[in-house]
Amino acid sequence: MLPNEIYNNLKTEFGDAIIEYNDAQPTDPFILISTGMLFDICHTLRDNEEFLFDYLMSLSGMDLGENVGVVYHLYSMKYKHKLVLKVVAPKTDPKVPSVEMIWRSADWHEREAYDLMGVIFEGHHNMIRILCPYDWEGFPLRKDYKVPEIYRGMKVS
Amino acid sequence: MGLLNRLDDPYEGGGILMGTVEDLLNWGRSKSDYYLHFGLACCAIEFMAMNASHFDFMRFGTIPRTSPRQADFIMITGTVTFKMADRIKILYEQMAEPKYVISVGSCSNCGGPYFEHGYHVLKGVDRIIPVDVYIPGCPPRPEAFHEGMIQLQKKINEQSIFNKRKKLKAELKKNNLISK
Numbered sequence: 001m002l003p004n005e006i007y008n009n010l011k012t013e014f015g016d017a018i019i020e021y022n023d024a025q026p027t028d029p030f031i032l033i034s035t036g037m038l039f040d041i042c043h044t045l046r047d048n049e050e051f052l053f054d055y056l057m058s059l060s061g062m063d064l065g066e067n068v069g070v071v072y073h074l075y076s077m078k079y080k081h082k083l084v085l086k087v088v089a090p091k092t093d094p095k096v097p098s099v100e101m102i103w104r105s106a107d108w109h110e111r112e113a114y115d116l117m118g119v120i121f122e123g124h125h126n127m128i129r130i131l132c133p134y135d136w137e138g139f140p141l142r143k144d145y146k147v148p149e150i151y152r153g154m155k156v157s
Numbered sequence: 158m159g160l161l162n163r164l165d166d167p168y169e170g171g172g173i174l175m176g177t178v179e180d181l182l183n184w185g186r187s188k189s190d191y192y193l194h195f196g197l198a199c200c201a202i203e204f205m206a207m208n209a210s211h212f213d214f215m216r217f218g219t220i221p222r223t224s225p226r227q228a229d230f231i232m233i234t235g236t237v238t239f240k241m242a243d244r245i246k247i248l249y250e251q252m253a254e255p256k257y258v259i260s261v262g263s264c265s266n267c268g269g270p271y272f273e274h275g276y277h278v279l280k281g282v283d284r285i286i287p288v289d290v291y292i293p294g295c296p297p298r299p300e301a302f303h304e305g306m307i308q309l310q311k312k313i314n315e316q317s318i319f320n321k322r323k324k325l326k327a328e329l330k331k332n333n334l335i336s337k
């Protein structure tokens with residue numbers, strides 16, 4: 001199934017929760033969805049007989065200036081079709097529902113996105129840092145990140 | 158040992174060697190160094206080649222140990238992140254004296270490619286523990302490892318065990334750093 005067909009099917013089912021379909025070159029076509037319905041949409045994408053997206057290839061965070069975004073790359077082992085989903089949340093309140101209950105591989109991906117980009121995934125069972133030390137301050141891959149002078153008595157630069 | 162295999166018998170059957178106890182002890186220490194290998198990044202991959210038969214790190218009498226309590230020196234091979242720096246400090250403090258440190262590769266010498274923008278990398282392992290030998294390279298060739306090990310053995314051989322204060326005083330006097 002092609003991304004625009006998936007978009008039309010989702011649009012009839014979820015309506016306003018599906019914000020935009022974008023097939024501008026050179027990137028893969030993606031569907032922008034609202035954070036509120038993310039869990040239900042992902043659940044449908046995995047379990048509906050038409051889609052069967054049983055594999056989350058990657059989950060990544062983005063810094064968009066005012067907002068942070070999360071990108072989901074999905075793949076179906078049965079139908080061999082792919083889909084890109086995007087959600088956007090403001091930096092002041094960067095909360096996105098967790099899809100860890102749907103795809104287990106999202107567990108560590110979400111922790112990494114939290115660690116480096118500061119996206120808080122609501123409903124994740126263990127939302128702690130994964131790469132940086134637990135007492136690290138700030139989210140290093142954000143564009144407005146300030147490198148600390150000293151960490152535990154060691155000079156950083 | 159070459160001395161025992163000689164057929165021309167230069168010591169005329171006597172078997173007596175003149176030397177100091179210190180030299181003998183240092184000879185033993187420098188030729189049987191147990192090491193704790195702290196592999197962190199690609200330098201540790203290079204170290205695998207160093208340990209294999211072609212370059213044969215064990216020719217120096219080194220034996221890898223898995224516990225810091227049994228090790229004479231620690232090899233820091235790779236990028237030291239802040240998360241790892243605490244662990245290195247703990248391991249170094251657990252080692253028994255006398256202890257030595259070899260820092261391998263640009264990353265652990267000075268931060269390497271992370272020197273300017275690496276928020277997570279300690280800029281040189283010598284900021285937390287004292288380093289005896291630096292091996293440069295990114296990663297170093299096995300020949301560089303050889304050279305580093307030879308330098309460490311040289312350092313151990315030149316160390317004094319007895320009358321350290323006396324010798325230090327004489328040394329300082331010779332260089333006019335103290336008056337009496």
